[in-house]
Amino acid sequence: MTPAERLSAIRIARVNHAGEYGAIRIYGAQIAICRHIWPALGAKLAVLKAHEVEHCDLFYTALRERGGRPCRAMYLWSMGGWLLGAASTLLGPNLIWACTEAVEDTVHHHLTDQLDFLKDRDRALHDLIDSIRAEEEGHLDLARAEKTRDTWASRGFQALVRHSVNLVIWLSTWGESSRMRRDLGAAA
Numbered sequence: 001m002t003p004a005e006r007l008s009a010i011r012i013a014r015v016n017h018a019g020e021y022g023a024i025r026i027y028g029a030q031i032a033i034c035r036h037i038w039p040a041l042g043a044k045l046a047v048l049k050a051h052e053v054e055h056c057d058l059f060y061t062a063l064r065e066r067g068g069r070p071c072r073a074m075y076l077w078s079m080g081g082w083l084l085g086a087a088s089t090l091l092g093p094n095l096i097w098a099c100t101e102a103v104e105d106t107v108h109h110h111l112t113d114q115l116d117f118l119k120d121r122d123r124a125l126h127d128l129i130d131s132i133r134a135e136e137e138g139h140l141d142l143a144r145a146e147k148t149r150d151t152w153a154s155r156g157f158q159a160l161v162r163h164s165v166n167l168v169i170w171l172s173t174w175g176e177s178s179r180m181r182r183d184l185g186a187a188a
């Protein structure tokens with residue numbers, strides 16, 4: 001890998017670690033509030049949260065192995081994740097699953113871009129992302145199965161979630177996420 005490519009691999013591991021931390025905070029807030037208002041949902045969300053904790057640890061190790069440090073905007077992921085989790089829960093179970101669907105769907109697109117970039121550059125990170133992406137797909141499927149309906153409120157909320165996740169990913173990678181997509185578009 002060239003030095004620039006090595007830096008990109010570090011940025012990928014870093015943003016994924018931060019994203020997993022954000023996901024932990026989303027599910028953490030949802031579980032905490034669900035305990036009081038939607039107790040039946042807690043167990044399902046706890047399984048998802050346990051996966052995200054595992055993913056977060058794996059990306060942390062991958063980041064450190066490549067000589068990188070965690071994202072400086074961690075507080076943004078933490079606060080944003082918690083607010084998103086809390087808002088979706090207060091809006092009801094349909095919005096909880098709409099939130100999960102929008103987050104996992106957006107993340108899925110980024111992971112796919114990353115896999116394309118890494119496949120001939122950093123095989124170990126590629127394979128790690130590939131295995132984690134399979135589990136994230138399971139989260140997406142569950143959210144789609146549990147969401148009962150599409151309403152103007154759920155669609156609006158999802159658009160907001162997608163934009164926020166894309167923005168925070170873009171900020172955390174110094175624009176790397178859109179550069180990567182552009183490069184892939186040019187290579188196609």
Ligand SMILES: [Fe+2]
Binds near residue numbers: 020023052055056136
């Ligand atoms: Fe995850």
Ligand SMILES: [Fe+2]
Binds near residue numbers: 104135136139
């Ligand atoms: Fe997930």
